[in-house]
Amino acid sequence: MGSPMTIPYVGRCIGSGEPAREGSVEGTDDSETGVCVACSGRFNLRSGVIVEHETATEDEREALSE
Numbered sequence: 001m002g003s004p005m006t007i008p009y010v011g012r013c014i015g016s017g018e019p020a021r022e023g024s025v026e027g028t029d030d031s032e033t034g035v036c037v038a039c040s041g042r043f044n045l046r047s048g049v050i051v052e053h054e055t056a057t058e059d060e061r062e063a064l065s066e
Contacts (some may be wrong), residue, residue: 013039016052021043024062035059 013036018036025045027033032045040063041056 011054012052013041013051013055015039017049019049040064 010045013016015036015038019036021037021040024035024042025032027045033042034045034050035042036050036053037058039056042060042062044051044054
């Protein structure tokens with residue numbers, strides 16, 4: 001694989017407020033989580049989008065599944 005991708009720090013992840021990565025939503029209607037399309041961290045969903053969050057650290061990121 002290539003070199004690791006660097007995600008710039010802007011105070012919050014640019015994936016905040018965006019829909020979760022397709023196929024990554026888990027949980028119930030009362031409590032759902034999904035993987036952020038920008039930083040690959042798993043976060044709570046609110047009204048179908050990822051809550052505001054800081055960029056996930058490398059060890060918190062979920063691998064892309066094929």
